[in-house]
Amino acid sequence: MTYQNPSLDPVAELKANVARPFEDAKAMPKSVYTSEAFCDLELENIFRKEWVCVGRADALKSAGDYITYELAGQPIMVLRDAEGFLRAQSNVCLHRMSTLLHGDGNARNITCPYHGWTYNLDGTLRGAAAMGKNEGFCKAGMKLPEIRCEEWLGWIMVTLSADAPPLAEQLGEVEALVGDFGMADYRQSFRETHVWDTNWKVLAENFMESYHLPVCHAATIGGLSKLEEMECPPSHPAFNYHWILKDADKLPIAVAHPQNTKLKGDLRRTTFLLTIYPSLMITLTPGYFWYLSLHPEGPGKVRIVFGGGFSPDFADDPKAPDYLAQVKALLDSVNVEDKGCTERVYKGLCSGLSQPGPLSHLERPNYDFAQWLAEKIG
Ligand code: FES
Ligand SMILES: [Fe+2]
Incomplete structure (x- = not known):
């Protein structure tokens, strides 16, 4: 009390x-x-x-290595993408908004645990089953929102702010x-x-x-x-x-x-x-x-x-x-x-x-x- x-x-x-x-x-x-x-x-x-630390960059060595984090209520994922860059993005599906990845690990691509929509490591939508009859649905251009991410002295730092100075x-x-x-x-x-x-x-x-x-x-x-x-x-x-x-x-x-x-x-x-x-x-x-x-x-x-x-x-x-x-x-x-x-x-x-x-x-x-x-x- x-x-x-x-x-x-x-x-x-x-x-x-x-x-x-x-x-x-x-x-x-x-x-x-x-x-x-x-x-x-x-x-x-x-x-x-502000900038918040989620871990160390050397722990994400290979393409697809990821960690997840919740920052001020926003689920995020940080991963090493196919080009070798660290990338932070929203960890929420573009369909009915389930969270996507959990814990840490390695993923070749990102699959939603709800209806199975899949995403490439860069966040672009890769596949969505049984969506062909919805004429308004267009896969192209659908992408998980990016989050600012910097590597500083080996630390992975993320911020939800567009204005935080580097x-x-x-x-x-x-x-x-x-x-x-x-x-x-x-x-x-x-x-x-x-x-x-x-x-x-x-x-x-x-x-x-x-x-x-x-x-x-x-x-x-x-x-x-x-x-x-x-x-x-x-x-x-x-x-x-x-x-x-x-x-x-x-x-x-x-x-x-x-x-x-x-x-x-x-x-x-x-x-x-x-x-x-x-x-x-x-x-x-x-x-x-x-x-x-x-x-x-x-x-x-x-x-x-x-x-x-x-x-x-x-x-x-x-x-x-x-x-x-x-x-x-x-x-x-x-x-x-x-x-x-x-x-x-x-x-x-x-x-x-x-x-x-x-x-x-x-x-x-x-x-x-x-x-x-x-x-x-x-
Ligand atoms: S909420 Fe992700 S596929 Fe439906
Ligand atoms: Fe102490």
């Missing part, structure tokens, strides 16, 4: 919250997480307008920041979808701060990093980031491979935690990466694409499969801890007596995210 004071308007509350200086910052108001109306505003002003324009500084990692060439080894019982922003904010690592993750990665070795610079308008330094002896794949000559000095043991607004969270280490792409399913549920893999330096290393299995097992345990923490926060902020508390200097990205959110919603 969600407690809400109907006299409070989430947008007005958020504006008051972000007007505070960082030195006096508080967590965002509860209504921003729990209100249905605010969630609708997010779908309209953020998820229908990603490279907004995210040039990310490229400058982590350019030596060569993220575009990292290879995905797993991609899963999960749903957790929390608001998408609770999970996003959990990712943005590493303040919780020593305690929430005491049983797993808590000991790998120290609060005094975390840097949280002010954010960029389109993303925020912080970094932590890791010790080589504890997790060999978290530091640069001996054959990697591009990364120098502390960068060889630096883990970047990047949040690309609105909802792509990337943990980038010299040896491996993992990511979360978040989408709200109402205020109290978040759909998560969780994926990861390794840098090309480790591709030929005979120990790579072992390292990777070790990292995947570790990430699964870390996720269980984050799930617990973020679901407990959601429960707490739905309660009548809870109040947003003050932020640490290690929660600078959270403060900046609130500013970004207020601007988009406002």
Whole structure:
């Protein structure tokens, strides 16, 4: 049961919250997480307008490889077409509007599971049985609506907006920041979808701060990093980031491979935690990466694409499969801890007596995210 004071308007509350200086910052108001109306505003002003990540381009290698996604209520498919291009299009049949593909896989062409209309990979209608007697029906020109899709540093990004500026324009500084990692060439080894019982922003904010690592993750990665070795610079308008330094002896794949000559000095043991607004969270280490792409399913549920893999330096290393299995097992345990923490926060902020508390200097990205959110919603 969600407690809400109907006299409070989430947008007005958020504006008051972000007007505070960082030195006096508080967590965002509860209504921003729990209100249905605010969630609708997010779908309209953020998820229908911004670039959202659906996965990694290297996972769609062959013609017909596809993944499906639901973006702000719109079912979409992203596939590698016959010419080798990534293509995103509506995943809804042009007949009586059934969805077409489900999950992920490979399709030579697209067949509707309802009456069997078929489509080529480029979305053009290929066949429709028993339509010859309808004189108004003309197959030519029938094509699934296209959706904007860009590949950026290996990420497949889609948007329902015709006006969103190209990603490279907004995210040039990310490229400058982590350019030596060569993220575009990292290879995905797993991609899963999960749903957790929390608001998408609770999970996003959990990712943005590493303040919780020593305690929430005491049983797993808590000991790998120290609060005094975390840097949280002010954010960029389109993303925020912080970094932590890791010790080589504890997790060999978290530091640069001996054959990697591009990364120098502390960068060889630096883990970047990047949040690309609105909802792509990337943990980038010299040896491996993992990511979360978040989408709200109402205020109290978040759909998560969780994926990861390794840098090309480790591709030929005979120990790579072992390292990777070790990292995947570790990430699964870390996720269980984050799930617990973020679901407990959601429960707490739905309660009548809870109040947003003050932020640490290690929660600078959270403060900046609130500013970004207020601007988009406002
Ligand atoms: S709804 Fe797709 S073939 Fe009828
Ligand atoms: Fe965490």
